[in-house]
Amino acid sequence: MIVSFIVFEYEDIQDAVLVAHSYGGMVASGAMEHIADRVRRIVFFDAHLPRTGESHCDMVGPARATKHVAMAEEGGEGWYIPTSDASWYGVTDPDDAAWVNSHTTAQPLKTYQDPVGNTDRAWSHSGMFIECVPSTLEPHALDRVRKRHADDPEFQYRVLHATHDAMVTAPEAVTKLLLEAVDIV
Template structure:
């Protein structure tokens, strides 16, 4: 008798945060592939290896369209969509168009905005003003220069050198644009991973904790690692992401 077919495993789409690129998932992506999963690590327009496309016109909607296009052109189905940090803004907006292709939405120390909120709303007025100041002082008024790896909690010299050699500037507009409808992101099965200590504002964490309390299909996990845990603790991150495959409800 011919061998029974091996069941297809859910693909992973790993979305980076601000001033990062698909490169930051290198070790996690390799580990997931060893487990038999297809893994996509797209880089948003103007960042990472696409930094040559940086321009003042790039906004949040550009990045939402980037993510939607990956799902459509790769014909991705039943995926675990993992969004880190600013990537939560992008994934939340994109879910209006790709939710039927997503098995589970994992917010990895990431923002979960309500409809019409911006990244600035999520980080609070003080940090939003700091981003504007950074753009004015070192980004011609329209882009935010990279921060040192230590801002993301990366202190190991080898890891820090790698991060610092890869981070790129971020269009300020992406942090100021309001996101579109996010209802489907809020109603979709998923998981939130809080890195301790988190770089997120208390109000942002409070809202996802409340959602966990109210929604049995939304899991909440704590990871004692830095904000860039995919760099500093890839094994622990991989373990949680594999757990997310089984804590989801496909075809909701």
């Protein structure tokens, strides 16, 4: 998160559309406390949108959180979660899967367990949520975002019939939605 707002500050980024994918929603939500004045719109692209003090484990629920711990114990020396094959995210083309797999890295388990700081500015900012169907997000995590859409005319909710890694499997559809996010007034 620190890197996010340092880049915004030192590159003097203004009027940005910040796109957060998957776990990146945790980071972007926290970063918004520092960079919201420089962000025109935030897009949560099949991403977590935590409330203040929630962790990734809170977002995915106890069963999946326990699975993350087991994955770290079994293949990550107890402290990191090994990468998942791109097929888990719906990437089926062998060339695309090879490309995705060559660009993924393990993630420290603690990043899933530590709570995010204040996220009030992420929740009150103009934005869009793109749910990929089928989504890898837990249904209860999406319920709050859907409610926000219903309660907040500045926050758009879109459904994209594509895999979680739609930027790889359906790039044209993703581009169309991101362009829509830029033009929302």
